[in-house]
Amino acid sequence: MARIKKINHVAIVVPEIEGALGFWEQALGLEVHHIEEVPSQKSRVAFLPAGESKVELVTPSSSDSTLAKFLQERGPGIHHVCLEVDNLEEMLADLKEKGVRLINEIPQVLPGRKMAFIHPKSAGGVLVELYEVTAEGH
Amino acid sequence: MARIKKINHVAIVVPEIEGALGFWEQALGLEVHHIEEVPSQKSRVAFLPAGESKVELVTPSSSDSTLAKFLQERGPGIHHVCLEVDNLEEMLADLKEKGVRLINEIPQVLPGRKMAFIHPKSAGGVLVELYEVTAEGH
Numbered sequence: 001m002a003r004i005k006k007i008n009h010v011a012i013v014v015p016e017i018e019g020a021l022g023f024w025e026q027a028l029g030l031e032v033h034h035i036e037e038v039p040s041q042k043s044r045v046a047f048l049p050a051g052e053s054k055v056e057l058v059t060p061s062s063s064d065s066t067l068a069k070f071l072q073e074r075g076p077g078i079h080h081v082c083l084e085v086d087n088l089e090e091m092l093a094d095l096k097e098k099g100v101r102l103i104n105e106i107p108q109v110l111p112g113r114k115m116a117f118i119h120p121k122s123a124g125g126v127l128v129e130l131y132e133v134t135a136e137g138h
Numbered sequence: 139m140a141r142i143k144k145i146n147h148v149a150i151v152v153p154e155i156e157g158a159l160g161f162w163e164q165a166l167g168l169e170v171h172h173i174e175e176v177p178s179q180k181s182r183v184a185f186l187p188a189g190e191s192k193v194e195l196v197t198p199s200s201s202d203s204t205l206a207k208f209l210q211e212r213g214p215g216i217h218h219v220c221l222e223v224d225n226l227e228e229m230l231a232d233l234k235e236k237g238v239r240l241i242n243e244i245p246q247v248l249p250g251r252k253m254a255f256i257h258p259k260s261a262g263g264v265l266v267e268l269y270e271v272t273a274e275g276h
Contacts, residue, residue, distance in 0.1 A: 004168060006189025007145055010219050012264055020262050027236045027260075028221070030142060050221060051144025052190050077263035078216045081148050083166070083188060098165045122165075124158050125215035126150055 002091035008084035008131045009047075009054040013071050017046045020057045020076075024048055030055060040108060043067050056082075080117070080127035088114050088132035112138035140229035146222035146269045147185075147192040151209050155184045158195045158214075162186055168193060178246060181205050194220075218255070218265035226252050226270035250276035 014020035017035065024030050030048040037044050042065035046057040058079060060068035070079065085091045088107050095118065096102060104116035112135035118128040131138075152158035155173065162168050168186040175182050180203035184195040196217060198206035208217065223229045226245050233256065234240060242254035250273035256266040269276075 001167060004166060004188055007148065007191045007193075010145060010148055012262065014262055023238070023261050027233055027238050028142060029139060050142055053145045055145075055219075075263055077258070078219060081193075081216060095165055100161070100165050120215070123161050124150065124152055125213055 001094060002085050002087040005084045005086055007053045008082040008129075008133070009056045010081050011045075011056045011058050011079045011129075012077065013067060013079040014057050014059050014076050015071065017044060017057050017059050020059075021046070024055060024057060037061065038110065040110065041065070041067065080129050082115075082129035082131050084131045084133060086132070088116060088130055091130055092116055107132070111135070139232060140223050140225040143222045143224055145191045146220040146267075146271070147194045148219050149183075149194045149196050149217045149267075150215065151205060151217040152195050152197050152214050153209065155182060155195050155197050158197075159184070162193060162195060175199065176248065178248065179203070179205065218267050220253075220267035220269050222269045222271060224270070226254060226268055229268060230254055245270070249273070 025032060030050060033047045033049050035046045042060060042062040044059050044061045048055045058067065060071060062068065092102060101119035101122040102116060103119050107114040107116045112133065114132045114134060116130050120127050163170060168188060171185045171187050173184045180198060180200040182197050182199045186193040196205065198209060230240060230243065239257035239260040240254060241257050245252040245254045250271065252270045252272060254268050258265050
């Protein structure tokens with residue numbers, strides 16, 4: 001059976017990244033590793049490593065995205081937690097068999113990783129992302 | 139200056155721990171290390187290690203607690219993220235100097251760790267806990 005290796009990241013939705021860095025970078029002392037545009041999610045993401053995990057500051061790059069809607073309705077705050085697995089396809093098949101509702105039954109492929117979201121209805125209200133890293137640094 | 143070492147845990151508020159284990163333990167395959175009563179927080183906590191971090195399932199042990207109020211108002215979901223620091227007093231002094239609003243200006247001392255919360259108003263809507271581990275396994 002597929003296994004969870006670690007928390008890959010905690011994603012925090014922010015109105016804009018530069019403003020959020022005042023707290024996460026300047027006050028707390030985390031450092032931005034890089035900032036990435038993620039067109040498939042209509043978002044822009046800053047990656048701040050913390051041990052083997054990352055804090056990700058995520059901001060919508062389009063006002064018609066799911067993320068923009070989340071931000072409008074719930075305000076800034078923690079958006080999701082991402083768990084890294086050793087085999088994403090195997091984990092998804094196993095979850096499906098156990099009756100867990102998935103947002104992505106087929107992984108989305110992004111540079112350096114494959115990802116899928118579990119529906120919060122099956123995860124006690126938590127948006128859980130699953131990640132399989134396919135290249136170092138993700 | 140004090141330094142963030144890692145994400146110590148992500149805390150998820152649940153109506154009751156046993157019910158939540160159906161997802162976190164049975165479906166995802168995480169394992170409960172132990173369950174602890176935390177009287178100072180009027181809560182009960184299950185610790186599920188994930189790499190160097192933990193998922194913590196937290197449930198109110200009293201209906202008049204801040205946590206019970208959170209659960210009533212916002213429903214189950216992610217409650218806070220906890221960052222582990224090498225020196226909590228130094229970090230708190232530094233944050234205070236930078237104008238960051240703290241919920242606990244003086245650390246609370248619990249078995250194996252010292253902890254303090256930063257006010258979400260200073261952290262872009264996120265409830266951030268800071269931890270200094272004083273005994274292995276916390």
